[in-house]
Amino acid sequence: MIDYDEQISTLADILKLPTFSKYREFTDRDAAFNQNLAALMTEEAARRKNETVQRRIKQAGFPIRKSIHTFKHRLPHLTQDAVMELATCKFIAARTNVCALGPSGVGKTHLMTAIATEAIEKGYTVRFYRVNDLLIRLNEARSENRLDALNTTLKKCDLLCLDELGYVNVNSRNAEMLFNVVASRHEIGSTYITSNYPFSKWADFLGNAIMTAALIEKLTQNSVILNMNGEPYRPDSA
Secondary structure (H helix, E strand, O other): OOOHHHHHHHHHHHOOOHHHHOHHHHOOOOOOHHHHHHHHHHHHHHHHHHHHHHHHHHHHOOOOOOOHHHOOOOOOOOOHHHHHHHHOOHHHHOOOEEEEEOOOOOOHHHHHHHHHHHHHHOOOOEEEEEHHHHHHHHHHHHHOOOHHHHHHHHHHOOEEEEEEEOOOOOOHHHHHHHHHHHHHOOOOOEEEEEEOOOHHHHHHHHOOHHHHHHHHHHHHOOEEEEEOOOOOOOHHHO
């Protein structure tokens, strides 16, 4: 006598459909065959989507995961409507950049990570770097003749997150590499960048005033500017 449960389990493993091996959990004995099949396929699709999301979150390189629902910072120039509009990720479809400017402790990284996570949930690809870490990787790639390959990877992602621009002064070569990364994505993908400094101060740490102006022009030509100036977040005052 054929053991159909064992056969289903074996075939599910071969076909990489683990949900089907647990078909009893997702089907109704009294339901029609096509209804049960649809239920199984729906569950399998949800499982695959979740696996893809988790893989893309890992690939993104977030230092810590954050949720839009835990962003409770109260800033005078940042409305809840603006935050929720960003969470729709329509700006990525429009290839719009985001520049978040404000002092330490106001939630710039939290918000960027939360929005980037929403983007992954919606099917977009994301890469996250602290600017200094990215420059280290760019220099390593340059010394190993892999710079073109890395730039191609950075160019292809739907959303590139660059955190903490201005924490470290940048020499001319690094400024040029950073500019090339941003410029190569112009009108191709969205770049989300955070900085403690207003645009007027960027030349102070990028060194080259002409290149700084060109970088700002590329970022702001089609962009959302978030004024995140305000008092640092204190959980006990939320």
